[in-house]
Structure formats: C-alpha cells, structure tokens
Amino acid sequence: MLKLHNTLGNKDEEFHPLEEGVVRFYTCGPTVYDYAHIGNFRTFVFQDILCRYLRYRNYKVIHVMNITDVDDKTIQNARAQGMTLKDYTTKYTEAFLQDCKTLRIQLPDLLPRATDHIPEMVALIETLEKKGYTYRKDGSIYFSISHFPGYGKLSKADFSGAQSGTRIDTDKYDKENARDFVLWKARKEGEDFWETEIGPGRPGWHIECSAMSMKYLGETFDIHCGGVDLVFPHHENEIAQSECATGKPFVRYWIHPEFLIVEGEKMSKSLGNYFTLKDLLSQGYSPEAIRYLLLSVHYRKQLNFTKDGLHQAQSSIQRLEDFILRAKEIAKPEEPSPDFNAEVQAVREHFTDAMDADLNTSAALAVIFDFVRFAYQKDSQKAFSGGDAQVAIDFLKEMDGVFGILRTQSELLDEEIAQQIEARQDARRRRDFAEADRIRQWLLSKGIQLEDTREGVRWKRIS
Ligand SMILES: [Zn+2]
Structure with missing residues (x-):
C-alpha cells in the first residue's frame, strides 16, 4: 500500500485517489523568468519519479503542470530586456522543456500557460467577490484572510486576527508578513494588462494555479506538489481562495520536496x-x-x-x-x-x-x-x-x-564508435596491430575502453 507524507496533517497517509485507479495530479511549474537551476530540477525530477511510480503501480495519472508566464519577475525582466512578455517567456519556456527532456523528465499531460487562462482567473475572482471574501482598493482586488478560518492549516501557523486588513501586493512574502493577498493587480504604467469584467489589470500569482488546476482536474483533486518554499504563502493562498470559492476541499494530498544545498x-x-x-x-x-x-x-x-x-x-x-x-x-x-x-x-x-x-x-x-x-x-x-x-x-x-x-x-554507443570497434577487429584479423592499436587509443580518447575476451570484444565507458 502506497503511503505519502501529506503536508496537510503532517503525517504519512495511505494513498487512495478520489476515483479508483485514476490520479489527478497538479504541480506548480516554472516561473519562466530565467533558466531553471538544479534546485528547481530536484523538485521536477521528484515529481517525475512520483508520476512514473504511480503509473508503475497501474494508476492512470492525469498530470497537469502550469507555466507561470506572468508575474512580477517575468514582467520586470522582459521590460529590462526590451522584449514583449510573450517573446521573453516563450524563450525560457522552451529552454525549460529542453532541460526536462535532457533530464528525461516525462512531460505532463497538460502544460497550461497562465496568460491563456485569464478568463478563468477573472471568473474565480468574481465568485469570491460575490461571496464576500474580497475587497477593492485603488483598482486592485484583495482576498481578506480573516474571512477564512482555515487560513494557516497547511503551513501550521496561527494567523487569527493579527494582520487582517493590511494588504500586500507582491507575490512572495513570509509568514511574519502574512497579509491580505492580491488576487487582481490594477493596471500600472508600463506593465502588461488585460481589459476584463473586473477592470483592467493582471492576475496575482496565487490565483493562477487555483484557476488552472481546478479547470483541468476538478474542484477537488488528489495530489498537489511543489517545492517546500511554496507552502507559504503560495499554497496556503491557493487553499484559501479555492475552498472559499467552491466550499469544497481543494486538494487531498499536499507533497513538498525539500531544498538542496x-x-x-x-x-x-x-x-x-x-x-x-x-x-x-x-x-x-x-x-x-x-x-x-x-x-x-x-x-x-x-x-x-x-x-x-x-x-x-x-x-x-x-x-x-x-x-x-x-x-x-x-x-x-x-x-x-x-x-x-x-x-x-x-x-x-x-x-x-x-x-x-x-x-x-x-x-x-x-x-x-x-x-x-x-x-x-x-x-x-x-x-x-x-x-x-x-x-x-x-x-x-x-x-x-x-x-x-x-x-x-x-545512447551508449554512437554509430561512429561502433564502426571503429568493428574497424579495429578488421585490423586485428589482417594482423595490422599498429592500426588496431591506433583505433584503441582513439576510442580511449572518446572514453571507451576495450577489453578482449575469449567471447569477443567488450567495452565500457570510463570517465
Ligand atoms: Zn502554483
């Protein structure tokens, strides 16, 4: 029986998906503002192992990973480089996918981009507005954390009352600065924006993942995964806005790989x-x-x-x-x-x-x-x-x-090397040992060591 450590509840739990035999799995993908580093890839390789193992255990896995292609950093960097947001993020999205391929990370079934899902984000914010979880200030829309008693259940922090009513506009902040977080950022001079029913502006980072995960996996799904640095505020905020919008539990198993040093x-x-x-x-x-x-x-x-x-x-x-x-x-x-x-x-x-x-x-x-x-x-x-x-x-x-x-x-033996091993065998049969030795040395320079055995030639790669 597969057991997974659920950050929600902080213990190992037997894994039972909502629908028998099917796992609905969401992972926070890269924010495409730069090349991903190996710390990021620890998380992505882990998610790949989890996905492959679930499939090994005969689950059908529906794996969704988003691409965050609009946030504070992508906008700033694109501007600094004099590129459009789209051109800038496309470059780093492609680099990320190439890196995944190199590291044999199997691509998710769906890779939704945030900028392709603005209407879904707007609809989710409208629902939260109607239910009274939000307020507006200078054209931006904020989620009021004091209206959600469960706030802090994932990161195990007590936020009761303390900073309610004070707001934060940045996407990243720490527990000590827990504030009402921004769902929709008012249009700012020089920033990308969308003209929408809730006014001109752009989404905050957190609402992106709630909108895309629920669109493809349903209001309640099985696994949500991301690096441990995402527990607070990102995942805490995802829970708050999703559960307030639907009135249902958002995610059943939260899995968080550790950092690397x-x-x-x-x-x-x-x-x-x-x-x-x-x-x-x-x-x-x-x-x-x-x-x-x-x-x-x-x-x-x-x-x-x-x-x-x-x-x-x-x-x-x-x-x-x-x-x-x-x-x-x-x-x-x-x-x-x-x-x-x-x-x-x-x-x-x-x-x-x-x-x-x-x-x-x-x-x-x-x-x-x-x-x-x-x-x-x-x-x-x-x-x-x-x-x-x-x-x-x-x-x-x-x-x-x-x-x-x-x-x-x-992959082990490219064609040229295979041909050279064959050519050396020919040389030996001709008793041209100088040529055979020359080829042996050439192969050695390519990191291939030969060994002549009674059963024939064996080779191995040396570093
Ligand atoms: Zn996310």
Whole structure:
C-alpha cells in the first residue's frame, strides 16, 4: 500500500485517489523568468519519479503542470530586456522543456500557460467577490484572510486576527508578513494588462494555479506538489481562495520536496555555487549522473549536491550498465532457473516496499544494487544461466521505467564508435596491430575502453 507524507496533517497517509485507479495530479511549474537551476530540477525530477511510480503501480495519472508566464519577475525582466512578455517567456519556456527532456523528465499531460487562462482567473475572482471574501482598493482586488478560518492549516501557523486588513501586493512574502493577498493587480504604467469584467489589470500569482488546476482536474483533486518554499504563502493562498470559492476541499494530498544545498552551502549566485543544467553539462557531467544524484536522496531530506556526489552517481550508473552488458553476453531466450526467478520476485517486492514507503528512492536503489551484487556472485559461481541473465536484464529495465537513469544501447554507443570497434577487429584479423592499436587509443580518447575476451570484444565507458 502506497503511503505519502501529506503536508496537510503532517503525517504519512495511505494513498487512495478520489476515483479508483485514476490520479489527478497538479504541480506548480516554472516561473519562466530565467533558466531553471538544479534546485528547481530536484523538485521536477521528484515529481517525475512520483508520476512514473504511480503509473508503475497501474494508476492512470492525469498530470497537469502550469507555466507561470506572468508575474512580477517575468514582467520586470522582459521590460529590462526590451522584449514583449510573450517573446521573453516563450524563450525560457522552451529552454525549460529542453532541460526536462535532457533530464528525461516525462512531460505532463497538460502544460497550461497562465496568460491563456485569464478568463478563468477573472471568473474565480468574481465568485469570491460575490461571496464576500474580497475587497477593492485603488483598482486592485484583495482576498481578506480573516474571512477564512482555515487560513494557516497547511503551513501550521496561527494567523487569527493579527494582520487582517493590511494588504500586500507582491507575490512572495513570509509568514511574519502574512497579509491580505492580491488576487487582481490594477493596471500600472508600463506593465502588461488585460481589459476584463473586473477592470483592467493582471492576475496575482496565487490565483493562477487555483484557476488552472481546478479547470483541468476538478474542484477537488488528489495530489498537489511543489517545492517546500511554496507552502507559504503560495499554497496556503491557493487553499484559501479555492475552498472559499467552491466550499469544497481543494486538494487531498499536499507533497513538498525539500531544498538542496551545494557543497554544504545554500545555493546563491554570490557564492558562485548556483548552477543551471547547462552549467553542469558544460563541465562534462552527464544528464544521467545529474538525474541520479537528484533522485538518490529521499525527497523530504535536504540533498547536498556535490561534485563528488556526481562522480559517485556516474560510477553507480556505470555499475548497472556494465552489469547489463555482461548479462547481454550470455542472455538466451530460455527459462530462468526457479531459484533465480524467485529471487527476482522477492527483489521486486522489496523495491515496491521501499517506494511505497513515501517514495524512499535511496532504499529502492539499494535494493537494486544488492540484486546486481547477487547476480554477479551467481555469475562468478557459474550459476548464472542464459535465462537468468535475460530475466535480470528485463528486471533492471522494469526498474528503470521508474528511475530513468540507464542509457539505451544507442545512447551508449554512437554509430561512429561502433564502426571503429568493428574497424579495429578488421585490423586485428589482417594482423595490422599498429592500426588496431591506433583505433584503441582513439576510442580511449572518446572514453571507451576495450577489453578482449575469449567471447569477443567488450567495452565500457570510463570517465
Ligand atoms: Zn502554483
């Protein structure tokens, strides 16, 4: 039984979706004002793992992730660059989607953009106005937090009375400054605006997610996910405005992955430890290693992202890939031995147990490496049959459907390298050892190490 840690209630809960077999899942997507950094990608990789695991457990998942393409920062940056908001945010949306692809993050079923949903936001604000949860000031519309007794239930803070009636216009603020938050910002000179039934202006950040999530997933849906920094005020405000508008519970499970730090310190541009995906790739780290490191620590623990960690991640992936190459050499489409088959079944259960326990990815990875050790042991005892090898390969591919860290054969070996290995074999057959050696050296320079065995040539990637 899958258990997830629900921030609402602050405990692990058995997961039961509202509709049997179907999970409605919303994640706060990027605010496209800049390239996303690896801290952002920790959250996005986690959401990908959650989505893949739900599918592995045979749920149909409807995954919606918004693109915040209008807020304080996008407007400011677009202006500073002399670009239209649309051109500016399109550039960073495309960069984000490309980064996701590189990190093998499966794209959500729907990627709604905030600026395509202004009418839905306006309608939601009108409902809140009619029900008396709002007030107007200088053309802006504010949500009055004192009218919602549940305010603070997600972030576990007591806001009773204190700052009611004082307002805040910025999208981000801390608990100490809890105020009535802005739903609709009056038109300002030089800012993008929309002419609407509630006046000219633009939406606040929080109303965007309520409008888009409920449009595609219904007034009550199963999972809402976002980085832990979104608990307050963003998600607290989403709950307030959604539940006041519909009179129904908004979200059933709130899931919040922790931050990451870099080399033991908080990531910041001034410390020089702020990395985008492109930064790391240009330093020679592989996307698989980055993904592996991001998912290797339980999502509710702080992750220390280090260069050492990236090297270890690379060698962990290498260990799995080397094993698969070894297994491929002997695999045959025949029945595995019964005890090996039983072992695989037991390992699969251990994997599921680990992931069912609030997605304990580090325990699940340990299960996989124990299995590889076990299979190597069988191999060294000459007790690893062709059928066993095939079952082992299939099993690791099944696990990788959840983790997404193994490279496919074509990714492992591009065509040029494959041709060169073949050319070296030819040279050896001609007894042209100088040529064979030249090719071996060339391959080595490409990070491919060859090993001549009685069964033929084996190769592995070295870093
Ligand atoms: Zn959001």
